[in-house]
Amino acid sequence: MVFGLTSINAQSKTSLTYAVGFGTGDLGEFISQPSFRGANVDFRQMANDKMGIGFSLGWNVFYEEKSRDTYTFENQSLTGKQYRYSNHIPMLASFDYYLTAGQKINPFIGLGTGVMYSRRNTDMNLYTIEQDAWNFTLQPQIGIEIDNNLSSSFTVIAKYFNGFAAGDLSTDQTYFSINVGWTFKS
Amino acid sequence: MSRLFKFLLLPSVAVLLFAGCYPGGPDFTEDLDVVYTTFDDQYDFQAATTYAMPDKIVIDVEIDDGDTTYEYMKDIYATPILQKIADNMSNLGYQKVDVSANPDLLLMPAAMSSTTFFYSYWYCWWYGGYWGGWGWYYPPYYTVSSYTTGSMIMTLSDPHSDNPINQSPATWIAAMNGLLTGNNDISRVLDGIDQAFEQSTYLKTN
Numbered sequence: 001m002v003f004g005l006t007s008i009n010a011q012s013k014t015s016l017t018y019a020v021g022f023g024t025g026d027l028g029e030f031i032s033q034p035s036f037r038g039a040n041v042d043f044r045q046m047a048n049d050k051m052g053i054g055f056s057l058g059w060n061v062f063y064e065e066k067s068r069d070t071y072t073f074e075n076q077s078l079t080g081k082q083y084r085y086s087n088h089i090p091m092l093a094s095f096d097y098y099l100t101a102g103q104k105i106n107p108f109i110g111l112g113t114g115v116m117y118s119r120r121n122t123d124m125n126l127y128t129i130e131q132d133a134w135n136f137t138l139q140p141q142i143g144i145e146i147d148n149n150l151s152s153s154f155t156v157i158a159k160y161f162n163g164f165a166a167g168d169l170s171t172d173q174t175y176f177s178i179n180v181g182w183t184f185k186s
Numbered sequence: 187m188s189r190l191f192k193f194l195l196l197p198s199v200a201v202l203l204f205a206g207c208y209p210g211g212p213d214f215t216e217d218l219d220v221v222y223t224t225f226d227d228q229y230d231f232q233a234a235t236t237y238a239m240p241d242k243i244v245i246d247v248e249i250d251d252g253d254t255t256y257e258y259m260k261d262i263y264a265t266p267i268l269q270k271i272a273d274n275m276s277n278l279g280y281q282k283v284d285v286s287a288n289p290d291l292l293l294m295p296a297a298m299s300s301t302t303f304f305y306s307y308w309y310c311w312w313y314g315g316y317w318g319g320w321g322w323y324y325p326p327y328y329t330v331s332s333y334t335t336g337s338m339i340m341t342l343s344d345p346h347s348d349n350p351i352n353q354s355p356a357t358w359i360a361a362m363n364g365l366l367t368g369n370n371d372i373s374r375v376l377d378g379i380d381q382a383f384e385q386s387t388y389l390k391t392n
Binding site: 037061063065070072074075076077078079080081083085123124125126 | 209210211212217218219220221222223224225226227333335363364365381385386
C-alpha cells in the first residue's frame with residue numbers, strides 16, 4: 001500500500017488573501033507610501049486540473065499624510081498639510097493556469113480583466129478634492145499554492161493592476177500587490 | 187474549539203480588521219491651518235519703499251441706515267499681530283510711515299470668523315402608535331453641530347495707481363485660515379503671518 005498526500009481534483013477554489021499594495025506611475029507619485037489596508041477574494045471554477053475561471057474582487061486603500069508644504073501655481077501659493085487617500089476596488093473576470101496540478105506545490109499564472117473603481121481624495125484645510133473613475137483594468141498575476149491538507153492551501157500571489165485612464169483621473173491607475181492567504185477547495 | 191467560538195471567530199476578526207484598517211487624518215487643529223497668498227505679477231515691488239498701516243485691526247463692519255460702524259480687535263491681541271507684520275515688512279526692506287506721508291503702499295489687516303451649522307432630523311407621522319393600536323414606531327431625532335473658522339487677511343494696495351473708478355487695486359493679498367479654538371492664544375496667527383511673508387519673496391524691495 002502506498003500512502004501519499006496529493007491534492008484532490010478540486011471543483012472550485014476560493015482564495016482569501018491579505019494584500020499589500022505598492023503604487024506605481026501616477027498613483028506612486030501621488031502617494032509614495034505602500035498600502036497595508038487591502039484584501040482580495042478570488043473564486044475559480046475548475047474547468048479541468050489545470051485551468052480555472054472565475055472572478056476576483058479586491059480593495060486597496062492608499063493613504064499618506066504629507067508634511068506641511070507650499071504648493072505654488074502661477075501667482076498663487078498655498079501652504080498647509082495635505083492628507084491623500086486613494087481607494088481602488090477591482091472587480092474582474094479571471095482565468096488561472098496551474099502548472100503542476102496535483103502536486104503539493106502548485107505555481108500558477110493568470111489574467112484578470114474587468115473594471116476597477118478608483119477614488120482619489122486630497123484633503124487640505126476643511127476641504128477635499130474628490131476625483132473618481134471607473135477604469136477598464138487588466139490584471140496579470142503569478143502565484144503559488146502550497147497544500148496544507150486536502151482542502152486548503154497556503155497561497156502567495158503577486159498581482160499587477162493596470163487601470164486605464166478614465167473619468168476624473170486622466171492618467172492610468174497602476175499598482176502591484178503582494179497577496180498572502182489561504183485557498184479553500186471544494 | 188467550541189462551535190460558538192468558531193462561529194464568532196470570523197466576524198470578530200473581520201470587525202477588528204476593518205476597525206484597524208481605517209486610515210488616519212488630522213489629529214490637531216493646527217493640522218488644518220492654511221496660508222494663501224497671491225500677487226499682481228505686473229506690479230513692480232522693487233520700486234516701492236514705504237508703506238502705511240493702521241494701528242487697529244477690523245473684525246466686523248455694521249452698516250445701519252447709511253452709518254458705518256467698525257468693530258476692532260482688542261489691543262491685547264492686535265498689538266502683537268501688528269508688530270509681527272511690521273517686523274516682516276521691515277525685513278523685506280520697507281519703511282513704515284504715517285498715512286499722511288504719501289506712502290507707496292497701504293497695508294490693511296483684517297480678521298473675521300465664520301460659523302457653519304449642520305443639522306439633521308428625522309420624524310415619522312406614525313410615532314405614538316398606528317391608528318387602531320397597531321403598535322409603536324421610532325421616536326424622531328434632531329441633531330445640530332457646528333464648527334467655527336477664523337481668517338486673518340492682509341492686503342497691500344497702491345494708492346497712486348490710475349484707475350477709472352478711483353479704486354486702489356490690491357497688489358498682494360494674504361489670507362490665513364484655520365479652526366477657531368477656545369484658547370486665547372494667537373501663536374497660530376503669528377506663525378501664519380511669518381509663513382505668508384516667507385512664501386512672498388517677490389515683495390522684497392531694494
